[in-house]
Amino acid sequence: MMTDLCGWGRYPRLASDLLEPRRAEEVRQVQAARTGWVARGNGRAYGDAAIGLEATIGLRALDRMRHLDEAAGTLTAEAGVTLGEVIDALLPRGWFVPAVPGTQYVTLGGMVASDVHGKNHHATGGFGAHVRALTLVLPGGEVVRCSPQEKAALFRATIGGQGLTGSITEVTFGLMRVETGWIRQRTIATPDLATTIRVLAEAEAEATYSVAWIDSVARGARLGRGAVFLGEHATRADLAELAPGTDPRPRHRPARLGMSFDLPGFTLNRLSVGAFNELYWRKAAATRGPQLSAWSSYFFPLDGITDWNRMYGPRGFVQHQCVIPAPVAQDAVAEILRRVAAAGTASFLAVLKSLAHGHGLLSFPMPGLTLALDIRMTEETPALLAGLDRLVVEAGGRLYLAKDACQSPATFEAGYPALGAFRAIRREIGAEGRVTSRLSARLGI
């Protein structure tokens, strides 16, 4: 059935045949029968990564968990299981997932295909570092198992490979033990960019989780001011100290607030975002001592508002997420923030984090700082983005494919030196001309 598909940013929207196999065996058949397809998980990539050139293979129906190995600390599950389902099932038994993105509504397949990073990337790596084995349906329909030991090259291409080596049907990954579902959080308000970056860097050594929110509207001496949030999994002793009597395993409550309609595009402007940011920054500055935050609001604050992506109006938005090598990061980030603030396209979300190495050939993370900005789609946006991309390339950085909708092939090639090796593997397994997303067609992968 031809369907209009889009990513989380609702830009671009493109027609594709949507096929929804109900079990792994049907994935094989669909793949063998068609060309120009790519897998799709829960559609949380922002741009065109999960839209097939001709067909899109939706894998949400592969949603069965298979085995929890408590001795090894691993879970094996089909690739369409979501992160939220894993946490709901395993947190009550004292397990958590060692690398989580900013939303729980992603599938395990999507987490592998983007080698997703969390707020602890500097310490524990991305999701790819915790994957023990994958079942992959190769482009022609052959089913293979790969892991860091078996078919290691294919494994490294599939981690972060944006679905371009075939469909992942099953994932085995390592879990971590936690005593509670709470995070012991510290908040440090920072007056300017240099301080924000310094506090983040210092945090790397001591904190498990660290992330900075940036006031994207602030200019001049306040450019890059923000708040750094540090977190640790709270122990039972922490709970007893900070909030005696608290339920150690808070359950996720489904979102109450919702955006059931599109806000007109002009609602988010410098004034409204500026007012919100001012309040937010002051609240952060007034925070004293550690606080407890439930796992859902610490890791997935935006999940509390369903369909918040409609906030940017009917034309949608893009997320510009780059990573810049540490030595030149401050200058590049400052210039990006300056240009976005000057363009007046207020970004509601601006986040800065440290990253370490990624685990796959096309993984986004590399040592440095990553800045993510949401930008509403308007006539001027492509030109603004092209300018930002030039800055990123000059600084030796790259853009995150899971967020991308607009970068040029040249920007992409400059940022991903392992592209040649990735293409060679695609050729070897017969993926070329067969596994094609709108993203891979646009970038010539």
Place this chain on the structure above:
Amino acid sequence: MADTKTVLVLGGTSDIGRATALRYAEAGWAVQLAARDAAEGERVRADIATRTGVPVTLHRLDILDTAGFGAVLDGLPALPDTAVCVIGLLGEQARSEADPAEAARVMRSNFEGPALLLEALAARFAARGRGTLVGVSSVAGDRGRASNYVYGAAKAGLTAYLAGMRHRLARLGVTVITVKPGFVRTRMTAGMPLPGPVTAAPREVAEAIFRADARGRPRSLYVRRVWWPIMTLIRLLPEPVFLRTRL
């Protein structure tokens, strides 16, 4: 745990059956799944066991093999506290009209098989003096309609059968509950245009079944309440008016 309860889900590979089994497992019940497709059954079994940590067993059952029911029930590790039957077959109305064998298969899958299996369970529950039987029937059984009366008639038979069992067993300590889900977004209805406000998710049906069981009141219920006025109206439409509708 000596007081762990057990639910038997007949048709455990359906979307509604899977959601129902998971709902009971989340409440700590041990689960017995009965299904005809062993591979799919194992997929659901492992899923529920992994998600909840409760014991889940899988049992082969073909609802058309009525002679085998005794052996299936004897093979269960324990007589369950509750049995939920979600087995059904929509079929294709036009095919059933043209092919008596197909019509018989639809009738037997929705009526004969479920009724006889629930009757066999009722005997065992009554002998124990306790137990709950839940039968998933359909609004399609409330009045025969051109678009699906072979299925509808079989469901009407099941509804009447359940009503009779409820009447007979109430004084024997066995609770019989009839559930009419209305439209549900499942494999059975995939690709059909279903009106949002009257269409439930499998999880909602599971929740309605679990709650009705917990209350323990013998009754018949619609999952979404709007179905009561809708079906009352459809049932009461005078025949001349009804004949002019396209339902």
